[in-house]
Amino acid sequence: MTDTVQTEAVGGVEIFVPLNKLKKSPRNARKVPHGEAAIEALAASIQHKGLIQNLVVEPEVKEDGTQTGYYLVTAGEGRRLAMLLRTKRKQIKKSEAVRCWLDTQNDPAEISLDENVTRTPMHPADQFERFAELSIEKGWAAQEIGARFGVSASVVKQRLRLGAVSPKLLQVYREDGLTLDQLMAFAITEDHARQEQVFENLHHNREPWIIRRDMTAANVPAADRRAVFVGADAYVEAGGNIIRDLFSEDRGGFFEDAGLLDMLATEKLREIAGEVQAEGWKWTEAHIDYPHAHGMRRFYPxxxxxxxxxxxxxxxxxxxxxxxxxxxxxxxxxxxxxxxxxxxxxxxxxxxxxxxxxYDANVIAHGGAFVVLHHDGTVRIERGFVRAEDKALADPQPENETEGETTDPETVEDEQPDDDDENVQGIEEEDEEPGKPISDSLTRDLSAHRTLALRVALGERPDLALIALTHTLTAQVFYSYAEAGCLEVRPTVTPLGSHADGIEDTPLAAKANEAREAWAERMPRDVADLWGFIVGLDDEKRLALLAHCASSTVNALRLPWDRKPRTLQTADRLATALALDMGKDWTPTVDSYLGRVTKAHILEAVAEGVSEDAARHIADKKKPEMAEAAEQRLAGSGWLPAVLRTPKAEVERSAPVEAEDLGSVEQPSEAEAPDTEAEDGEASFAVAAE
Incomplete structure (x- = not known):
């Protein structure tokens, strides 16, 4: 092709100018330069389809009116830059002839402005459908389409996904009934029926996140513990489909078939259970959720x-x-x-x-283990459980033994004290029968004196009181032996599962279980050896064990049938002393709070946690949409309902009383005495709170 560079410019003709003879016009209306992506797209288009639209040029003229031999690009600067990019890539030579339209009649600045203003861009829906047609009719992959239009394969995949949205919704988008963000939310799946169903059920609140939530309501997020445990590869290999959101961070997508996922998780758990049973256990059971109501006794290694x-x-x-x-x-x-x-x-x-x-060989031979899923998708193996029918075989030692004492049923009546005889005789008659035990009345009398002496002595030895209290609590918390200790302290451990669904599977519950198991594994099997174990602990570990046992008895439940204001007041004081921050372990969601309170409470939460304006913005929504919008706005705010808030520490505290002054303090009369129950716990936590 010959160059057509005229010595005398004639307007209104098509000419061919070498690329290296073209320059940017100083009168080009576009001052903000083209972006790299735009130049890439133009270069790709020209590479595959040639120059579809010619450039508009005028000759460059010196001050004396003579032409320089160069041409200024009035319209088409982006195409000029795209061709220069092609020369840089060695696709064409610098002397490549470029088809141009020579215009010497019109104002170059006006032409440049006209080219960029007087045009109507294609509607995005039309673009999406045309991309989809290229994929379907020509069979081009995303990479090939991207190469022909100068965009990445990921961008092409997004446009193909949008082009695959239900034609009904694309038409609504064309008519401005949907925004692009809303359309992208529908494109999370290619199921037209599902898209149209969700669209029909939408109310005035059409937030993209609500659409995505409704589109994936029956699916399982990739962050779910079952999905983490099974893995995407195994799920897909088994025939499952993973829905990917190409327009937002989906953290691995959504597993479409929840039933298949449960089956795969259970099968994998059963395989692990088989490996555990090979250790010698009598039985193993695999469950996705831990069976809290198993009712079995547990033994520890x-x-x-x-x-x-x-x-x-x-x-x-x-x-x-x-x-x-x-x-x-x-x-x-x-x-x-x-x-x-x-x-x-x-x-x-x-x-x-x-x-x-x-583990003891008897426990392994007659006991078993549960293989379950932890909250983070890891395997949790709980060993040492013994069923009721195997308890005697696993632990042949009787729970209650009478040391060296036998009782003849025929002599029971003779051993009972006769109140009438005691009224007549001040001294019991001496029984000549050798080996006969002393009477129950005398035993009771003597043991009362010993009990009083033990109380006084123990009250003077705080170190041994700590050991005795720790022993009594530990025996009951870990061994269920109420008779193992001589202190009449009875810890009550209230299960929380019936008060809050799913609480046992939370990270906080896992932390509590780990602490318990860490102690249980160190303790002797026989409760008779527990005293020596506790005595052998150093002060720090003994206090830690006491704290663990005491912590398991905490009960701050607010129940409608159980009015206990002073107990709850003490629980507040304990929370203050511990500087408890529930915001670390609890967040307000539709399930945990917002969907279970009135609209007034929802608005109050948003007003406190975010702002009054944020609350007003959602005030006209229906309750379900209001709760969902509130969850989004409160995320990360740290807001807590009043029941979960920790009261601020009291500033003023009464001065402590020295021990030696206790005897000289005048005791108030019964009428003047304060309500000791109301004051219960204040002194205990005053120092800690300060």
Missing amino acids: QSVALSGEDEARLDALSREHDELAEGYSSYDEMPVGVAAKLEAVSDEIDAISAKRSA
Whole structure:
């Protein structure tokens, strides 16, 4: 093709100008330069389809009126830059002839402005449908379409997904009945019937997040513990479909078939349960949720001394571990070989350390384990449960034993005290029968004196009082033996599952269970050995055990049939002393709060947690939409309902009374005495709160 560069410009003709003879016109109306993406798109279009629209040019003229041989691009600067990009990529030469329209009659600035103003862009819905047609009719993949239009494959996939939305909804979008954000929310699936059903059920509140929620109401988020446990690959391999949201962060999408997901999770848990049963357990059960109502007694592993060989090997491994890790703060900093060796050493250390505790052979032979899913999708194995019919076999020791004492039924009547005889005779008649035990009345008398002496002595020994209290609580909390201790302290552990659905599967419940199991694994199997175990603890660990036992008895439930204002007042004081922040473990959602209160309460929550304006903005919504909108606005605000708030610490506290002054304090009369129940707990938590 020959260059057509005229020495005397004649307007209104088509000419061909070498690319390197074209310049940007100083009178181009566009001052903001074209973006890189736009130039990329133009370059791709020209590469595959040629120059669809020619450039409008005028000759460059010197001050003396002579032409320079160059041409100024009046309209088409973007196309000029796109062709220069093609030369940079070695797709064309700099001398490539470019088809141009020579215009010397019109004002170049007006032409440039006209080109950018006097045009109507294609409606996005038409664009989406045309992209879909290219994919269906020509069979082009997203990568090929993207290459022809200079956009990424991900952008093409988005446009294809939008083009696959129900034609009915696309028409509503064309008529401005839907926004682009709303249309993208419908495009989360390609099920036209589902899209139209959700659209028909929408009310005046058409927030995109509400549409997405309704579109995926029957699906399982990828963050669900079942999905995490099974994994996307296994689910898809089994025939499941994962819905992907191409327009927002979906964190892995949504698993469409909840039934299939449950089946896969249960099968995988059963496989693990089979491996656990191979340890020798009589039975194992696999459940997605932990069966809280199993009603079985649980046994825990007991401490076992390592063999001399294992102790020596553990010492050697510990030294090797320290030598390998010296100078490194993480595995990432280590050479690959060192990191692999260190990991192998750590695994062997863990394997030997695991031998320090083991279940009794009787418990394994007659007991079992539950294999369940943890809240984060990891496997939770709970061993040591014994069914009622196997309890005697697993723990042959009777719970109640009478030490060295037998009773002859025929002598029971003779041993009962005769009140009439005691009134006549001040001294019991001496019984000549050798070996006969003393009477119950005398035993009761003597034990009363001993009990009083124990009370006084224990009151003077706070250290032993701590041991005795810890022993009594531990025996009942961990062993269910109320008769194991001599203190008449009865801890009541109230299950919370019946008061709040799903509370046992929360991270907070997992933390409480882990703390309990950590203690249970250290304790002796026989409650008779518990006293020695507690005495052997240092002060810090003993206090920690007492705190754990005491914590399991906390009851701050507010029940309509159980009015206990002073108990709840003390619970508030305890929360203040502990600086309890429920915002770390609880958030207001439709299920947890907003969907279960009145509209007035919802608006009050938004006003307090966000602003009055935010509350007014949702005030005209129906309750379901209002609750959902409130959940979005309150997310991350830290707002809590009054029941969950921790009262502020009291500023003023009464001065403590010295111990030696107690005897000299004048006691108030009964009429003047304060309500001790109302004051209960104030002194206990005053120091902690301060």
